[in-house]
Amino acid sequence: MDIELSEILDTLCEYAPFADLKEEPILQDMVKDIEIQYLRAGGWAIAPGEKNETLFFIRSGAIESTSKSGKLLQRMHEGDVFGSSSLLRGGKSSHTMRALEDTLLYRIPARWFIQFYNEFDAFSDFFELSREIRLKTAMDSQSSDLSLMTCPIHSLLRRPPISADHNVDIKTAANIMSEERVSSLLITNGDKVVGILTDRDLRNRVVAKGLPLDTGVDQVMTHDPISVDAGDFASEAVLKMMATNIHHLPVLKKGRPVGVISTGDLVQRESHGSVYVISDIYKQEDIDGLVQISQKMTHTFTQLISADANTQMIGNALSHIGVAFVKRLLQLGEQKLGPPPVSYCFLALGSQAREEQTITTDQDNAIILNDRYNDAEHGDYFRELSEFVCYNLDKCGYPLCTGDIMAMNPKWRMTLSQWKQQFSDWIQKPKAEALLNLSIFFDLRGVYGNKTLAKQLNRHIIEQAKDHKGFLSALARNANQRTPPLGFFRQFVLDGEGKQSRTFNLKSRGIAPINDLVRVHALALGSNKLNTFERLEDIEEAGVMPDGRARDLILALEMISMVRIKNQKAQIENGEEPNNNVNPETLSAFEKRHLRDAFNIVARQQEFLKYRYPGKGS
Amino acid sequence: MTKTTDQIDDWQITFEKLAEEVNTPILRSFYQAGVAGLRIPLRDAPMVALDIETTGLDPNGDDIISIGLVEFSLDRIPLNAAQYWLAKPHGPLTAESVTIHEITHDEIKDAPRLSSFLDEVLTAIAGKIVVVHCAAIERPFLNQAAEKLYGEPLIFPIIDTMALEAEIIHKPWWKRFGRQPSIRLDSCRQRYHLPRYRAHQALIDAISCAELFQAQAAHHYDHDKLTQDFCC
The missing domain is CATH 2.60.120.10 (Jelly Rolls)
Structure with a gap:
């Protein structure tokens, strides 16, 4: 030229x-x-x-x-x-x-x-032309083949499973493990896995208890162990290990064992310290120990991001870790105060309940008490227990909730009947303004204690909510109060009226609007899911939104969340406190372009919400 | 900026006279094409922006080493109407000039002499209003080139964006404060929020100059005024 x-x-x-x-x-x-x-x-x-x-x-x-x-x-x-x-x-x-x-x-x-x-x-x-396709292409181009998300479990298996029949004694079992140099042994009956025996079991259940060596292996093994499918993504295995705090999972293919995957395999694959964080939490005997672990949380978080975990997985991991802190504190609290006088269930609310927690979440929790609860007799116990948990959670990096939605607020320690009545009031006589601060209660998960109480309450909410149009339209109206920006202009965020600002909050202007609008649809169709992605799957199946729109929202949520965690990682690396505020100057052209598409998708679904749940004044 | 009718008639008369007098056919056609463009509104005027790079500042001693030009109008600069030539100078390139135009000896050692393409330049600008930034360079160098090659003069009306800018930013002495703003091409362009180009490449400078005149016209001039009002 x-x-x-x-x-x-x-x-x-x-x-x-x-x-x-x-x-x-x-x-x-x-x-x-x-x-x-x-x-x-x-x-x-x-x-x-x-x-x-x-x-x-x-x-x-x-x-x-x-x-x-x-x-x-x-x-x-x-x-x-x-x-x-x-x-x-x-x-x-x-x-x-x-x-x-x-x-x-x-x-x-x-x-x-x-x-x-x-x-x-x-x-x-x-x-x-279609921003949905644009976003899909963009997201695909971002995901790496090496990540745990996209790597199937069978690719991590290093050898066929070592197994023993369920009739052998523990000496035989231990010998097989020594010869084969494995830390776990699958116990089979025919070609079915009926149990798993680990080094730890031999230590804790045999040696420590002084059992004779001819004890049947089926006396000490873990029966019907939790397993994963060979075709699942490795991330499934990580999540199952974290949720259950176990370190070995049998891998099955069409019901037959093809191997065992251990935390070691995953850690070797990618430095997945998060699996160990949870078992560390359960080992702590005092608050100082927990506080020390909590100080390493930013490290765990950045490690997850570096390992290419997607935002669903990170949200899930951080929620499990958050729940582990809650559980351990409750265990320590019960040790200190004695066993609870009546059964109760400790509730996680909001993002922890949805399993979408991030690194900067304050605590939102509550307690359901058994109906036999009596304030005069049992009040002190639960006041002390909840104060112990909430104040110490604060020390562990989960700040006290500014809205006072915490178990230590007596208002949010109620019996099951009182809770049901409370939800009936909110649902049957909805006041949009009051509901604005209460939407968090509609994402509710029992994390400790008698979880049946939480299940019963959730069932009550689901049954009530779907039949009350006034409630749904009030919730829809609230969901539309926080709108996403129009896009970006140079170093500014651009709003519909032409207003330009230097920073904006990705949570309140992007993620929360999606959570809010998805919650409305989920409650309307009686879904019992809490996680936004899972709710969207139910919504898609039920056909509440026009074809494909639920998928689009999943993409939009993933895109916005990805930018948020990357921004938080950058903040941590710069020695700043991570938060949800993003300065457009730090965004790449790629991110700006696709965030804009994501915002557009959200704005359109907010419009749809108005039309789907019309109400007075909307 | 007002020109007396005399000056315009001068251009008219000069062109008619030279068309009769010159012997070189290409120059004769150039003058025969005339200066009708002077009498039509700016918005319709056929213009050509032009820039030259030279070995120095002396039109008698220094040589033209490149010429860039592009036809344009007030609302379009079509790049497919752009032309660019490199010319091999008679004397050596001085280090000083190389730092300005960044054309090195290697690049031009195989280039043709100006004499082999000056005809093409004349054809490109004939019948159009020439726009340059700083007529004091282009005018004498082109005239000198024609004198050398044909032994006859090359003169024509010019819109000089530098002279126009000097008038636009002119303030009476009692309103002046500090240094006078620069009227170098790059500085002028910044006043109109035009992008910065890598300076001193004849074609890019010609395009720059065309953009600058579009900007000056958009900000300061009535597009219905006759082109002659802007010429010197």
Whole structure:
């Protein structure tokens, strides 16, 4: 090419989608067909009603896009391209484009756009009209093949399983383990796994108890152990180990054992310290020990991110860890105060209940008491127990809830009947404003004690909620109070009214709106799921949203959550306290573009919510 | 900026006179193409932005080593109407000038002489209004080139974006404070929020100059005014 236009070519190639075409000689021919145009601020690039025959590249300045009705749609700046959607619709433009500042445009004739669109996948992907497909492509391009999420368990197995019949004695079993140098032995009956025996079992259940060596292995093994399927992702195994605090899982293929996977296998695979954190928590005998572990939590968190765990998995891991702290504190509390005078269930609320906790979550919890509870007799015990748990959780990095939604608030220690009555009141006589602070109670999970109490309460909520339209529409109205931003403009966040701000909160403007709107649908269809992704699966199955929309929300949630955890990781690495505030200056062009798509998806589903659950005043 | 009708008539008369007088066919066609562009509104004027790089500042002693030009109008600069030539100078390149235009001896040792393509340049600008930044360079160098090659003069009306900018930012002395703002191409462009280009490549500078004139016109001028009002 004539090197003399290389300055213009080089500039184009600094930006997507031209960067992907850098090596294509034909791009040089295109550059020769560019027309340059200067627009003073206020000048039209595409005037109302004008037919568009150009793909525009903003060389300098800024362009504002407005809908026919005058609604602000987007602001674009140096390096952005526009005009593509009207070109793909044969030149009919539904938006107007106007210079917001003095602007220099490179105008690329439509025929080049059409040619590149047809020839180069990278180019057409960039201009994909559907933001859902754009987001999907983007997310796919981000996931790495090496992550635990996408690596099937059978790929981690190093040898066939070592097993023994259930009739052997423990000496025989121990000999097999020594010879084979394994720390666990599958116990079989025919080709079925009926139990598992580990080094730890031999220590704790045999030696420590002084059992004779001819004791049958089925006396000391763990019966019907929790297992995983060979085709599952390795992350499933990690989660099961964390949830149950066990270190060996039989791996089955069509019901037959094909191996055993241990924490060691996973740790070797990726430094998955999080599996060990939980067993460490249960080993602690005092608060100081727990506090020490909690100080390593940011490390565990960044490790998970570095290991390429996706946001669902991180949320899940952090929730299990959070729950482990709660459980251990309750155990220690019961040791100190004696066994509980009546049965109770300790509840996790909000993100911990949804298993979507992040590194910066304050505690939200409550207690359900058995109906035999009597305030005069038992009040002191539960006051002391809950204060012990809440204050110490605070020491362990789960700050006290500013809204006072905690078990140590006597208001949120009620008997099952009182709780049921409370929920009936909220549901049957909904007051939108009051409900605003209470939505957290509708994500409720029993984590310790008599979990039947929590199950009964959840069943009550599910039965009540789905039949009360007024309640659902109040909840829907609340869900629409926090809206996502329109997009980004330079280093700013852009809102619908053209307002620009320096930072924004990814939780309240992105993640919470999704959680809120998904909760409304989930309650409406009587789903018993709490996790937002699982709720969305139920919603999709039930067909509450138009086809594919639930999938879109999953993508949007994953995208926004990913940016949030990466931002938090960066904050930690900079020695800052991680939070949910994001400064757009720290976002990549890729992130900005796809966050904008995600926000759009959320905004559209908020609109749908209004229509689906109409109510007075909405 | 007002020009007396005399000056315009001067250009008209000069071109008619030279069209009769010159013997070189290419120069004769150039003058015959005339200066009709001066009498039409700016918005319709056919313009060509032009820039040259030289071995130094003396039109008598130094040589042109590259020429870039692009036809344009007030709302479009089509790059497929851009042209660029490198010329082999008679004297050696001085280190000083190389640092400005970044054209090295290697690049031009096989380039043609200016004489072999000056005709093409004249064809490209004939009948159009030439726009340059700093006419005091382009005007004498091009004239000198024609004198050397044809033994006859090359003169034409020019829109000088530098002179226009000087007028735009001019303040009477009692309003001046501190240093006068720069009217170098790059500084002018910044005032209109135009991007920064790698300076001193003749074609990019010609494009820069065209963009600058679009910007000046967008901010300061009535596009219905006649082109002659902006020429010198």
